[in-house]
Amino acid sequence: MHKILLVEDNEMNRDMLTRRLQRQGFEVVCAVDGPSGVKAAAEERPDLILMDVALGEMDGWEATQLIKAAPAAADIPVIALTAHALASDRQKSIEIGCAEFETKPVDLTRLLKKITACLAHRDTGQMGAGAEDAGANAATLCATA
């Protein structure tokens, strides 16, 4: 069973997404803000992180950067969740090393496709080449997959 870390500050969104992902057969752990998300990423070692961008003091991008900076969790693919589909948001997500980008409200079918693609890449990627630059590589492979 794949473990997903959901970093989301809104309680309802967190509860909803958690339950819906659980129904799809994922194990879901949650974090309510940036710092606890970074901590959970290192401790729980999830297979994938869903990161809300609009968090409190430390936003999702900052948290992602910290996660990518720590060797313990640098290889975990991160899917950024943002409210608007801005080109600048997308660009920023790439620069920071997110594997994917999804707009809210979440279209579950679409999100599941992306999760599956990223996990598939991760599973194959770990067997093959190193995962130092997981971000950019994951993105490339996700698309071609």
Added chain:
Amino acid sequence: MINRFQPSLRRLNQLVDWFIPAELAADRESCKQARMFLFSHLFGPFVGNTVPAAVYLVDPNPTYDVAVLAISITAFWVFPFALRRFGHYNLLVLISVQNLIFCILWSCYFYGGVSSPTVSWVLTIPLLAFFYIGPHSSLRLTVLGLFAINVIAFIIVYQMNPLAGKELPAISMQVLGIISTTATAVYVTMMAIYYAKTLASGSEIESEMKRHLATAAELRRATAEAERAGVAKSEFLAKTSHELRTPLNAIIGYSEMLLEDAAANGDDELLVLDLKRINTAGQQLLRLINAILDLSKIEAGKMELVNETADVSEVVIKTAESCRELIEKYQNTLVLELAQDLGSIFCDTAKLEHVITQLLRNAAKFTADGHVTISAKRRVCSPNDEIDITIRDTGIGIAPEAMPVLFEFGVAEDTSATKYGGTGLGLALSQRLCRLMGGALMAQSEAGLGSCFTIRLPTQPPAAAARSAPDDPGFPESNDARALSVAA
């Protein structure tokens, strides 16, 4: 000082201006000269008549000459009325100067000749001529000529008949001299002050200009303020829309979850129907909020385009199919008419799809038992070809009076809003999106027969607006369509 005189000067000018004919009043310079002319003619005789009065008093045997002088001086009062009645300013100036010269030489002739105590008045001739006629050099020459002729005539007459001059006692001549010189001084001073005031009214123009500049600055400030308010409004809308979306996410998400549950448990149909209604209403509200958000983004200049190359037929077919259910709900037939040579377009396909969807939804909403036709063709033109995507329906159409405000947010559809719902937001947003992409949205309609909307987009966005997203196949778009086009 100036302020203290300002109201009286204004009243004085009002009096003086009453005599100025419209054609003189129109030109600022002529008006100024006419004012000098009128001022000297209205008030000059008061000062001037002190001379015949003094003569009458000092002369033991006053004769007709005093009366002639007094009448000539008083005759200056006729000039303002003549000006108001007949105009002919320059002619009146010459006659007036002639009358002045006559008065002076007349008094000189009778009292002391060239050594007359009234000879000081000669000074006023060039002064007044200068005041009255300004920079007209030919008129000035005429005045000087006039003066010369008069002096010559005077000398001739004086030589021929010097005895006409009266011999007054020395003391009388002295008194007359003092009075005459004082009167001249008063008169010249009076004219000089008035001239200075008139000049100062030149600074009136300056202050008027300053006022205009101040007004302009005020307007600029107000415009900036309005722009700031516009930005603030857009930001407020963006923030509010964002805040509204969060609870809406929950409504849509939970109702979807419950629908999944209901499907899994085989719950009764009525419950499923209610849940679907909640979900549909939530989706509808989300579309509205997104439209407001997009509109405010466009108005704040923050809407970004994510351009990519896409197959036109593919985009049209996919979008039309996604609306098929809605169109067929009211027994309408969806017709696709796609030209063979459509080719590809480089644009923000998500936004194009949004516009097409909006127009198809409108067509579906306002048509029953009819046809909704979507057609697309390529127009060959320079520098880039254009794609026309037309959505035509056989619905209720749009009333002619609604056409001019069709794309104005909050105005369009108002009349039919109660019956059909809608805020006019969709069309306003669609039009702005088309413009943002370098194209246009055009509408044609005949009430009762149907409507026809045409999206016209260049196959390449205009150079200035071309800000294509980096062609990065490593990052699939968040949108399904893009994901598909990448996979294809």
